[in-house]
Amino acid sequence: MTESEGINEKMQAEVQAIHNLDMQWAEMVESKNASGMAALYTANALWLPPNDVQTSGTEAIQNFYTRLFQTPNLSLVHTTTKIAVSQSGEMAVEVGAYNISMDTPQGTFKDTGKYMFLLSKLDGEWRIAADIFNSDAPLM
Template sequence: MPLVAAALLISSCDTGKEAADGTSPEVAASADPAAEEAAIRVKIAQWLDLIKAKDAAAIAQMYAEDGAFMPPNAPIGKGRAAIEQNWAAMMGAPGFDLTFAPEQIIVASSGDMALDRGTYRLVVAPEGTEQIDTGKYVVVWRKVDGDWKAAADIINSDLPAGGG
């Protein structure tokens, strides 16, 4: 009987398998959360630069292929094409300016997922009158082929319903 138990234990510890992103479980288990958080912060800085450039196509590439963008007062964008359309529409508003900053980034011990929670400030000027919205956001990051991609991105305004 001990031989059967040993065989079951060995077969349940198959270390030859690779994770979905191509890393072995040993690599994922030894992830450096501080280094992964720093890598996500670099992605956030790139994202902010793309917003300033109003490059919706490049912003869409920041998302996983099956990612989702959930902006306020608009339909969910599922997949990069829809995400690009949502960002283009939002950035096309007159006077558009958006900044955001993470308040907390938590990297999973596996090193393949992370939670980014922060705040944003959005300015638009329809009809020449500046309107300012502030709020909070959550981005769930997923490591895809060694690169951090936004899997889910949701924005929530601090303004009362009706915008005022």
């Protein structure tokens, strides 16, 4: 894998394409577009949320975002800290941090954590093949 700093032009173009995918992700959050969000994932993408079971596929991912986007006063932002692209340019890993807040029946929920996307290039487009995220809050 090649880190996003000090890489050749071809790899820099791949990193930029992944940043473009991140901008689409943010647009889907802003517009609360669950089907658009699911379209950013591969058809059999792995979904690895904290404190829940592993699932896969865009239908499960769309269902998650449909529920999340109905939450009042949702704010969800992720910040990329590292992108590594394989030498073949077909796979990549993105690591970053997220901040989320929303209103719940129990009050305002806020969390900060980290995420990792495993990305796959399909038909010339980057898509999220696996998504794992977890909180920085102590377990106990």
